Each structure stands twice: as structure tokens, then as C-alpha cells.
Amino acid sequence: MPIRPATWADLSAISSLCAGSFQDDELFGEMMHPLRKEYPVDFEQYFVRRNRVNWWDYTHVWYVATTTDIVDGKEQEVVAGIAEWELQGTVSTKLAWWDPRNSLKPTMSLLNRLSLFCFPNRAANPDPLKRDPFYASFPFFHHHWQGERANSVYLDLLAVHPKYQGRGLAKELVQWGLDKADAAGVCASVIASESGYGLYKRMGFTTEVGRCTEGEGNPLGELKSGAILFKDYKKGSDKSNNTNEEDKN
Numbered sequence: 001m002p003i004r005p006a007t008w009a010d011l012s013a014i015s016s017l018c019a020g021s022f023q024d025d026e027l028f029g030e031m032m033h034p035l036r037k038e039y040p041v042d043f044e045q046y047f048v049r050r051n052r053v054n055w056w057d058y059t060h061v062w063y064v065a066t067t068t069d070i071v072d073g074k075e076q077e078v079v080a081g082i083a084e085w086e087l088q089g090t091v092s093t094k095l096a097w098w099d100p101r102n103s104l105k106p107t108m109s110l111l112n113r114l115s116l117f118c119f120p121n122r123a124a125n126p127d128p129l130k131r132d133p134f135y136a137s138f139p140f141f142h143h144h145w146q147g148e149r150a151n152s153v154y155l156d157l158l159a160v161h162p163k164y165q166g167r168g169l170a171k172e173l174v175q176w177g178l179d180k181a182d183a184a185g186v187c188a189s190v191i192a193s194e195s196g197y198g199l200y201k202r203m204g205f206t207t208e209v210g211r212c213t214e215g216e217g218n219p220l221g222e223l224k225s226g227a228i229l230f231k232d233y234k235k236g237s238d239k240s241n242n243t244n245e246e247d248k249n
Contacts, residue, residue, distance in 0.1 A: 003172050006062035013079040014064065015051050019044035021159035025193065026223055031130050039123040046121055049112040054084065056104040059092045060156065061085045063176050065169040080164035083173035089151030091184040133219035140215035144228050153181040155190040174203055178231060188231040194224055205229035
């Protein structure tokens with residue numbers, strides 16, 4: 001299936017795909033949104049808000065896998081998979097301080113807060129630390145991205161719609177980031193889910209440095225997943241040959 005850069009017009013489909021793919025995920029689903037099945041629209045709206053903020057962060061790069069399918073009786077292109085990569089350190093895309101686009105992410109964050117005030121997320125965990133654990137958990141594991149590893153192509157999000165799994169889409173979406181890292185001469189990194197762990201290992205993320213769940217008081221501590229994996233840059237290294245498997249980060 002074709003892999004291409006995502007567009008703003010894809011964001012609605014991307015958010016819907018995320019909601020469908022992460023229903024049984026222990027982080028986005030079980031921990032952060034225990035009432036997602038009672039309030040599926042609220043669960044999807046979480047991804048709408050998350051994704052439109054990250055879209056305007058110019059260190060993030062989005063790719064989608066597309067296919068043709070019958071929708072409402074007509075054949076059309078559909079988004080079947082998505083990968084969101086964060087370019088860290090020397091490989092990041094940065095805007096000049098005076099560029100007006102710098103205001104877009106904080107503006108979108110403000111709109112999200114207003115939206116949540118008017119329409120609270122009923123699917124979310126009532127515990128604030130479990131509803132949004134990322135900032136509170138970050139100090140427990142960010143030290144792994146130091147030295148040469150501070151320059152990294154980091155896989156922030158990977159999802160393939162259940163209907164299109166088993167076609168090698170996850171592998172293709174991950175390979176883009178590996179190629180980007182090799183071209184830039186930096187490592188690739190990911191925090192793996194249980195379902196994604198095997199795929200990442202086969203694709204060359206062979207250096208496991210710890211888990212994002214470690215540390216007393218870490219709000220992610222109850223998760224079973226969270227292995228921090230690196231594919232360190234090696235000059236002249238070959239691309240990985242792997243069998244097809246569909247997973248989500």
C-alpha cells in the first residue's frame with residue numbers, strides 16, 4: 001500500500017483510526033480512558049485534540065498508509081495506518097523565532113482547553129495523573145536520550161486499523177523513520193507497547209536501555225509495556241529485512 005506524508009485533511013481519519021486501533025491498548029485505552037466503550041465519541045475526540053496540537057509542532061512528521069476501499073457504496077482512498085515521528089536534537093525541524101507559525105501550536109492548545117471546558121472528556125480516568133500521565137512520567141526516563149542519543153528519530157505513535165492489519169503496513173511506516181535516521185546519521189528510538197515489541201526488535205531496535213515505567217511515583221508504573229528501545233546508528237549498516245506484522249505503538 002502507498003505510504004505518503006499526511007495532510008491536514010487526513011487528521012479526522014487519523015484520529016478515528018487511532019480510536020479504533022487503541023481500544024484495547026493498556027495506556028491510551030485502559031489507563032487513560034477506562035470509560036471509552038461507554039463514551040466512544042469522547043475517546044475519539046481525545047485523539048482529535050491530541051493530534052491537531054502535535055500537527056503544528058514542526059519537530060513532528062506524520063506519514064500515512066493508504067488503500068482503496070468501498071465507503072458508502074463508493075470506492076475511495078482510506079487511511080489504513082499512521083506513524084508519527086518526532087525529530088529530536090540536531091535532526092529536528094525548527095522554525096525561526098519570528099516565524100508566525102510558532103503561534104499555531106499554543107493557539108491550538110488553548111482551543112483544546114476551551115473545548116474540554118465546554119465538553120469534558122467523559123471517557124477519561126478521573127485521576128488526573130492517569131488521565132494525562134505523560135508530563136509527570138517524563139522525568140523518570142528522559143535521561144536515556146542523552147549524549148549521542150539526544151539526536152534521534154523517535155516513533156511517537158504507530159497504528160494500523162484492525163481491518164488492514166497483516167499486510168505489512170506497520171513495517172513500511174516504521175521503515176520511513178529508520179531510513180530518516182540513517183540518512184541523518186542518528187539513532188532511532190521508540191517506547192514499545194506489548195504488541196509492538198516483537199516488530200521493533202525485528203526491525204533493528206535491539207538496544208533496550210530500560211522502561212518508561214520505572215521509578216517510585218511514576219504514573220506509568222502499573223503498565224506491563226514500556227520498553228525503551230534504540231536502533232543505534234552504525235555507519236554503513238544495512239536496512240533490516242523483516243516479515244510482515246501489524247502492531248501499534
